[in-house]
Amino acid sequence: MYTNNSEERKFLYAKLYFTGVIVDADSNGFDWFGNDERGKLERIIKESKFTDLICELVHIFKDGLPNYYELSSLFSMKYEIVQGFLISRYGLETSLKEKEEFERRFGKGKAGMDNGNKIICRVENIERKDQDISKIEMDIDIxxxxxxxxxxxxxxxPDLNELKTNLEAKFDDIDISVGKKLIIKDKTYRIIVLEDLK
Structure with missing residues (x-):
């Protein structure tokens, strides 16, 4: 299922503007509208079996650090920053000043930054043929x-032990632990599969 077209998958790793500067100047303004690889990847994300989806995600992270809004848009066009919007726009220092001013004017707890200084992106209305994923959340480095x-x-x-066995057959350099959830862990990221108990 996985295709190693890393040159054609540059759109996944487009760099973000952060506090007024580009985080990494190596983005080259990649145009994904004419990119056939984006369409192929979107079909894999939406139509593959769950095990194949997890393998594809591991490959994506192994190739680099994906841009959260590019990865989100492959699953659904309904995604938003549900925590840390100010941080994602202005950086931590400026956001903390903005938070203090906002709370001085409107009251403590009104700035939506009370769950720690982190950014959380939530993806809903997941467009998967099997309708197996209800939502996705991403904890994003500030x-x-x-x-x-x-x-x-x-x-x-799903059967997490079976999923673990399938992953271990394909990858020998990642940590996989199983309990009530499955955690795939590498040096720079974690992928966590858990039941939505809402």
Whole structure:
């Protein structure tokens, strides 16, 4: 399923503007509208079996640090920053000053930054043929906007031991742990599969 067209997948790793500067100047303004690889990847994300999807995500992270809004848009066009919007726009220092001013004017707890200084992106209305994922959340690093943790909330938990076995057969250099959730861990990211208990 995985295709190693890393040159054609540059759109996934486009760099973000952060506090007025480009985080990494190596983006070259990649145009994804005419990119056939984007369409192929979108079909894989939407039509593949769950195990193949997880393998594809591991490959994506192994190739680099994906841009959170590019990865989000492959699953659904309904994604938003649900925590840390100011941080994602202005950086931590400016955001803390803005928070103080906002709370001085409107009251403590009104700035939406009370769950720690982090950014959380939520993706809903997941466009998957099997309708197995109810939502996705991404914990995003406040320093460089990379995805630290990718949470896949599934409607029904699959056989996690079988999933672990399949992943271990394909990857020998990642940590996989199973409990009530499956955690795939590498040096720079984690992918967590857990049941949506809402």
């Amino acid at each position: 320093e460089c906007l990379k995805i630290n943790d990718l949470y896949l909330f599934v409607k029904e938990i």
